[in-house]
Amino acid sequence: MLRSFSLTSRLTVFFTMAAAAIVLGLGVLFMVLTERHFVDLDRSSLQDKQHLIEEILTTANSTDDARWRLGEALGNHHGLYALVASRQGETIFRSNGFQPPASLWVAHAASAQTAIQDWRDKGHEFRSLRFQANLADASSDRLDVLVAIDTVHHTHFMAQLRRTLALYAVLAVGVSGVLGWFAAYKGLAPLRAMKARASVVTGQQLGQRMPVDAVPIEMADLARELNQMLDRLQDDFRRLSEFSSDLAHELRTPISNLLTQTQVAMSAQRDAQTYHGILESNAEEFQRLARMVSDMLFLAKTERGVDLPHKEKFSAAQDAQALLEFYEAVAEEKGITLGLHGDGAILGDRLMFRRALSNLLSNALRHAHHQGTVVVKVGETVEGTLVAVENSGDRIDPAVLPRLFDRFYRADPSRAHPESEGAGLGLPITRAIVQAHGGTVDAQSQDGVTVFRMLFPRQNERPETEAGTSPLVRKGGAVMTKL
DSSP states (O other), X not given: OGXXXXXXXXXXHHHHHHHHHHHXXXXXXXXXXXXXXXXXXXXXXXXXXXXXXXXXXXXXXXXXXXXXXXXXXXXXXXXXXXXXXXXXXXXXXXXXXXXXXXXXXXXXXXXXXXXXXXXXXXXXXXXXXXEEEOOXXXXXXXXXXXXXXXXXXXXXXXXXXXXXXXXXXXXHHHHHHHHHHHHHHHHTHHHHHXXXXXXXXXXXXXXXXXXXXXXXXXXXXXXXXXXXXXXXXXXXXXXXXXXXXXXHHHHHHHHHHHHHHHHHHHHSOOOHHHHHHHHHHHHHHHHHHHHHHHHXXXXXXXXXTOOOSSOEEEEHHHHHHHHHHHTHHHHHHHTOEEEEEOOOEEXXXXXXHHHHHHHHHHHHHHHBOTTXXXXXXXXXXXXEEEEEEEEEBOOOOTTXXXXXXXXXXXXXXXXXXXXXXXXXXXXXXXXXXXXXXXXXXXXXXXXTXXXXXXXXXXXXXXXXXXXXOOOEEEETTEEEEOO
């Protein structure tokens, strides 16, 4: 049921209940202390009258003298009553109309004691003190004395005080509730402002941000996190939009080629050799489309965070050496020198690692200058095993480096390398493979040297690798060992 209430309502109820508890607690405490104060005042007054009566009785010349003096001393005090009687039941003095209950007045020595008692009689409330006293004649019996005060004025005051406090409590609780609602409503205003900002965020309008500086400190962290979330969403949405556009562009070319060649072939009767050539060309376009779809499926699979299919320990240098041997022909054709330095252990999927490294080598060979170099460097760091592919070539704009791993992105918008069959998915696949291993990948380019680095996190177990791997250098397909 509490979930149906808004946060403002909950805070208002809390403030109201807290104010009610405080006001009622103070009211009860004030009533108790006031009652105790009146009791102390009545006790002090009764004790004063006790001393007065004892003094009159001990200094009286006779019983009649004591009766007369008691009348003179007590008769003019409104609300003050006294009863003095002997043990034989003889009344020495009685205030007019004063008739205490029999339970309070038992003329027996064993029951006589000094005590303050409260009692009610005929709609009046009394507070009385009972004690014993002696006449001046020491030979006479002790007298029982009961002196009482009518507390009706105290009762009226306490009743009026209770009504006043009750009215004040109701008003105070009501005002506290209103002020609590106002404070909660104003205090939650930043949340409403954030809600208003969030309500206008759409796929076409992702530029709205939460007002971090205009909200209280308690909400600043929330606003900051929401802004970071919106930044990520905006960046992802931008990437998705660019990906859709690039995908349409990449698919349009082979489909357009297939459609054109098919229409040309159908426009006139041709010989079997011509049809065979057209089918071969179409087959190449279909292979390109198949590779693109396969790469897209691979990216979708790895980016969902699936487990590595075949996890094993292997030497990064050995797999790099096998790939360098594969690319010897390409390197020899361009006069590029291939090199391999260092070694390191990786615990992961060997085939996926080879694919990632193959993408980097293919990219390096494609962009390396004629008679340039492509070097694979492997080493172990504190974080893990670092595999770097370095090639000499044109410097890449630093603004472009972060986007090299985006799908279908090409640093050369004019497609200056027509010999490339790639669709701009090699580097994204490399990043997805490295991330699937829990690592990171980045690129650097300066002074005519471009380096792509893959960092695979260190494992607890030390893989079994071949010790003493020697650096290798290949020039034009020839393998040379640096001693």
